[in-house]
Amino acid sequence: MYGEWLVLINTLYNLAILTFTAKVTGVFVKNTRLLMSSIISSLIAVIGGQTLLTIVLSFIVLIGLAFRFKLRSFQKQGPIVLTATIVIGGLLTALQPYLKNLSVMHFIVLCLLLAVGNLIIFYKQWGFVKLERVSGQFVFQTTLKVFDKEIPLSAFVDTGNQCIEPLSGKPVHFVSYAALRPYLPATIREALMQWQETDPYDVSMFSVDYQRLIRFIHVNTVQQQTVVLGFRFDEWHIKGESSQVKTNEYIVLTKKAKNFPHSTAAILHFSALSNNS
Known part of the structure; x- marks a missing residue:
């Protein structure tokens, strides 16, 4: 038996x-x-x-x-x-x-439940690790040229980022404000501190030269649609097996970059996966 x-x-x-x-x-x-x-x-x-x-x-x-x-x-x-x-x-x-x-029957049932439960947890963690490994292929080292500065940034290409500047239809990328802050001119930092989300179209705090770089970007969030400032950059060199250079597109500076994948400093538009700028 x-x-x-x-x-x-x-x-x-x-x-x-x-x-x-x-x-x-x-x-x-x-x-x-x-x-x-x-x-x-x-x-x-x-x-x-x-x-x-x-x-x-x-x-x-x-x-x-x-x-x-x-x-x-x-x-x-x-x-x-x-x-x-x-x-x-x-x-x-x-x-x-x-x-x-425990009795033999209880021992078998409990051990089986523990084994299956542990394998389920293992399977979920395995999937998470696999997803992380796959998504890691969309992380690139880049150099952003904006405000007459060349700024090295790690960036993640998000296939869900389809945000565009409404007038030109150019892609919009999201960049961590904390990562860019040391490189920003003092006048830009001061103007950004004065700018109000409740009155987004008032950009009088920016100098005329910088106002020429600004576009108003509509961003959809879970709660509502908001208007944020987009700044036209000169060049963005994306390094990789097939390097490319994006020109005259737009970036949005965000303070909510803690949850950027792989601790990157920027979220690139999905078009960055294509070599056609």
Whole structure:
């Protein structure tokens, strides 16, 4: 009877790990195939005992039957299965002293719930890390030329930023005011302090030369539509595999840059992904 319980427990754990692995790697596998792989691998592990050969054979059968006996499967799904097995095994080993007084059925149910819950959390974190890695490909080192200054900035291309200057249709980019402040002329800093969001069209505090650079940008927020100041810049050199230079477009200075992705100092318009300026 003890052996049957071990096969059942191992089967349930294997099934949870295989399901998790299929989700993470984006591979569709029939549930019947996952179940068959889980059962056969469990039988090998229980019958063969805790020997190195048995563990390796069980691991190979688990991956091979579920994802086919191909080198690619062991390269792609193998590390995920191994990592999940170590994580789940470590968790249950740590909690085992606190679960020893439970009945067999309660022990199996609780361990399974802990395993599945941990894998769900692991899956969500895995997705977050993957998203961060992918979004990191949209981070660029740039040099912005504005107000007769050349300013180095890290920037993130946001495909959701489709803001444009309404008269010219030129792209609008968002730049951290804190990052630009050390480079801004004193007259610009003072004028920005005097400018009021409640009366956005009054730009008399700016000199005539700077007023020529200003456009009024309509920005939609969750609460309402607001009008902010956009400043025309001379050049923005975006470095990368296919470097490009944006010219005579607009930037909006924002103090709300704490949540910019990857701690960048600027959010570029989605058009920065294209080489056509």
